[in-house]
Amino acid sequence: MKRKNFLGLALAATALAFSVAAPAQTAYKSEYKMSLVLGPAYPWGKGGEIWANLVKERTQGRINIKLYPGVSLLQGDQTREFSAIRQGVIDLAVGSTINWSPQVKELNLFSLPFLMPDYAAMDALTQGEVGKEIFKIIDKAGVMPLAWGENGYREISNSKLAIKKPEDLKGLKIRVVGSPLFLDTFTALGANPTQMSWADAQPALATSAVDGQENPIAIYTAAKLHTMAQKYVTMWGYVADPLIFVVNKDIWASWTPADQAIVKQAAVDAGKQEIAIARKGLVEADKPLLKDIAANGVTVTQLSPSEREAFVKATRPVYDKWKNQIGANLVNTAEKSIAARKP
Helix, strand or coil, X not given: XXXXXXXXHHHHHHHHHHHHHCCCCCCCXXXXXXXXXXXXXXXXXXXXXXXXXXXXXXXXXXXXEEEECCCHHHCCCHHHHHHHHHHCCCCEEEEEHHHHCCCCHHHHHHHCCCCCCCHHHHHXXXXXXXXXXXXXXXXXXCEEEEEEEEEEEEEEEECXXXXXXXXXXXCCEXXXXXXXXXXXXXXXXXXXXXXXXXXXXXXXXXXXXXXXXXXXXXXXXXXXXXXXXXXXXXXXXXXXXXXXXXXXXXXXXXXXXXXXXXXXXHHHHHHHHHHHHHHCCCCCCCCXXXXXXXXXXXXXXXXXXXXXXXXXXXXXXXXXXXXXXXXXXXXXXXXXXXXXXXX
């Protein structure tokens, strides 16, 4: 009897020691919250939806993700999103490098005016050494980065005239995102930049409270901006907006290594699909999306190399100022990566 008691105590002690040495996995939540600026009607939101669906399918429902478009978890404040992910208000997000740049200054790299002349240049950055360095910086800032997506090159539209040269922007009231770099760029071009959320921008355009806006063409078409007096579009590709698929670090740590691997691969797969959706109609030789826009009575202007160069020259002081703020070494690496890119 004593021997049985001794064995029982020994086993209990061993179990206790094991439980202290190897704490149990944190229980999974019944639902995880994903923040998005745009819903699934847009490539951005579609990327989040694809990611959530892949994760649910591949984890057999262990990880269920609900989408919250319109940054609704933060009352629409796009610039607070990164901090909210870090703090755990948000579990996952597909976020904009522009919106997160106030918290992570290196993300302003992608908003340097006319840094990236084409899609191959963007890919050279996100899929190369610069992309790896950016992910290290985001990780250090307290958020787990998993994959790249894309909002696209930001083109300019307005209700007044076809923009072909910097002087055409003089005095135009242009809605921009909440970034000091965007304010500097449009001020240098003689425009009157006005910061507002996307939710506020659409009624402002419809009522002509602002003259124009800059956004990827996929957003222009999905939001039907031709119905909001935006009758002139100029394809100038002055900046691009890569997206990043991320997870809150505490949430990430609560998942098993196997589920972490599933969530990461699902993000990579969703990112590739989302990029293809964002570029559809623009990478083909005849750019059918631009034909569709023109069919709505919109004047679509495509700049010649010399016309584009005039904008490059006009914004160069802004580029040089921000190069040092972002980090000269990172920008130099980006410039070299772009110069070595393959078409």
